[in-house]
Amino acid sequence: MSGRIGMAGLLVFALTACGGGGTAGATPGTRAPGTPTAPAAPTATATQDTPADTTGTAVPSRVPAANGDVSRVLARMSVEEKVGQLFMPVLYGTAADSVSGENQARYGAQTPAKVIAKYHLGGVILFPANVKSVSQVVALTNGLQAASPRVPLIIGTDQENGLVSRMGALMTRFPGAATVGATGDPARSRAVAKATGEELRALGVNLDFAPVADVNVNPDNPVIGRRAYGDDPAKVAAMVSGAVKGFGDAGVASSAKHFPGHGDTDVDSHTGLPVIKHTRAQWERIDAPPFKAAVAAGVDAVMSAHIVFPKLDSSGDPATLSRPILTGLLREKLGFKGVVSTDALNMEGVRKKYGDGEVAVRAVLAGADLLLMPNDLSKAYTAVTAAVKSGRISRARLDQSVTRLLTLRQKRGFLREAPRASAAEAAGVLRSAEHRRLAARVTREGS
Template sequence: MAAGCAGSGAASQASGGPSAGRANEAAPAVRETAAARPEATSEGSARSSSSVEDVLAGMSTEEKVGQLFMPVLYGSSATASSGENQARFGAATPAKVIAKYRPGGVILFPWADNVKNVRQLVALTNGMQKASPEIPLLVGADQENGQISRLAPLVTELPAAKVIGSTGDPSLARRAAEVTGTELRALGVNLDFAPVADVNVNPRNPVIGPRAYGSDPKKVAPMVAAAVRGFHDAGVAATAKHFPGHGDTSVDSHTGLPVIEHSRSQWSKLDAPPFAAAIEADVDAIMSAHVVMPKLDPSGDPATLSKPILTGLLREKLGFEGVVSTDALNMAGVREKYGDGEVAVRAVLAGADLLLMPPDYPKAHGAVLAAVRSGRISGERLDESVRRLLKLKAARGLLAKAPVADPAEAERVLRSAAHRKVASLITSRAR
């Protein structure tokens, strides 16, 4: 189970200061070949344009709205028909769903029949990218390691964040993230919903616990920053979660709506530092939490739907300019007050850019499109989100041309001896 980790499988369908520079850290765990990992570029597009702005200018309103969504698509192949896809999306295969809605990305889960073996998964990610020829997809996974490991047993089994945090060595957080990122990249996954930036101060927390690096923000912050840098070393986008902080809850936001009574001062001292460190490390995305913090926003809305939190605190106070992702929109914590279409609209109005796992994708897509056409979501506001998403893709080398994963290279990289050695090293240094 995992709040802020893009859902928790079948259960969630029904209802997670910057570190010192590289000089003080160990060498990278492994390096890919240049062919396997294209260099990141700041600009470019698949429409023969020279900049993100050119790509944005060439998009229709429907294409722009599509970029905001990251659904789960069902099946082990991009071209295999699925009754689940037909029932949910009105299109039988993942490729046809992508062609119909033109989402900005997709997220992978074993319970959606996405993850069986290395060659199958490589073929799936390559096939989905082929179905989105104009603007390559963000292909996301919820690979935190520890108890949240959606791509197990294909990838190297690395210790949970709590174990890494216990070593007191941020360089190990960086090496672990680089190992994970390298393996994800080899599979065709370019965005990880990690690291967890929560400070786990509540021992009764039912959903964070060992997923956090610890209970001291001064120790958690450098671990988070180091992990972000490790993902970047591997050429993969990183996501810090769950803003503004999910560490002091006794309710699981998959099944309810947690309320955290931290004052603004407490939040600044306890919850904010790891997110500030992630931003300093140039984190690509920050995921919202389905938690209510009445001292930060008295409306009673969860942070995912809170403009004072997502725009006021995250954008204006902390200065974050990257992509804001919602936590999974199929979770009870965000569905209690509004319908599935309205939730998507309110998330965008609050400041979210990426709408993760809407439980009714056609309804959410239609609601956002209608809100744009009516002016409730302005064209300028829509462009802000799409621009951030395109910049993320460009920054990680994904906009000019989708990388094509090589199954033989993936089999060589995944669970390699070098990667298993890093896992053993972390375990040996844990306290």
């Protein structure tokens, strides 16, 4: 994930996209990257009973739930609660009840728990400033879950390993994707992801914004680089598939990033708007294979990229705001049924043309379900709520996104009740001898 974080002590909502290149604590968002696929909201088809939304695309007048549990949870929600489920902003504090002037100034509530309640938030993403010790993180994640009694939170982080390791102070130091890729063995990718997922789950984290599915074909790329498994599409695809399966083995959701592919850029989307000049045929050959592999492996989420891809969408809008890319390519062509997350919405690459409220609305209309780190949460929340009530975003479209987010929880076993982490159990999992041996073996093989 990426985006600007500000002061120490913050905790952030769900997936960030680019993750950027230098230090583990300050990288840009993560481009989102499973396990067996679970049912999700079906693709809309035009019939006499399916009215068209304001984009001209037919949507079902009623979104069939993945099953009865998802349907019942959805039916109990107000519009305001449903809109809140889409957002994952940055919060400040190392405990759910931490009092912070930053929270008060930004959100009108002093503590993370009160911000969650005010906006009916759907998830949280953790950064290094939220991390002091195993017992503290366990208390934090348990406290955040307690602040959301109606719907358990999606608690995420960017633990790619290597350069982007938000929880690295507590976890086994596994090598990054480039080293794992250099082993040439997808089983190694799966093993590292499984071990990483086990450690995250022990801390109360249920979503990792990994693996990076970009193919790093540009040596001057300032964002991806060694965060990618390599520069060969087929080899990267095999490693991404292994990682998705490994996270699934651990019972943790994964997010492939950054769609439609951030591997051939020489501009940082945190500070500018990259343009990728690949033709459609080049995209099919270079960028698409790892995302196809992630979808086939059952990835839970896919993160969008703040990049312009003229041969895929001539509008000039970044992929995060592009219906032809997020809905046309990702959903319809690749058949992805899970959660589409934006990269961090406070990054300059997505904020150049539209205000903070309009960016959020356009992301939903493009096909995004999870709105990560809005620059101004109040404006974004108010704008999306108003768009739903005016009909610009149809109620059915809103229900599609909430259904996908609820289905992710169900697939990973925390729709009915949030799991509680245990500091004693976590101490036995984090940096275990088995995991340290695995890290050393993969580092040796990939060096």
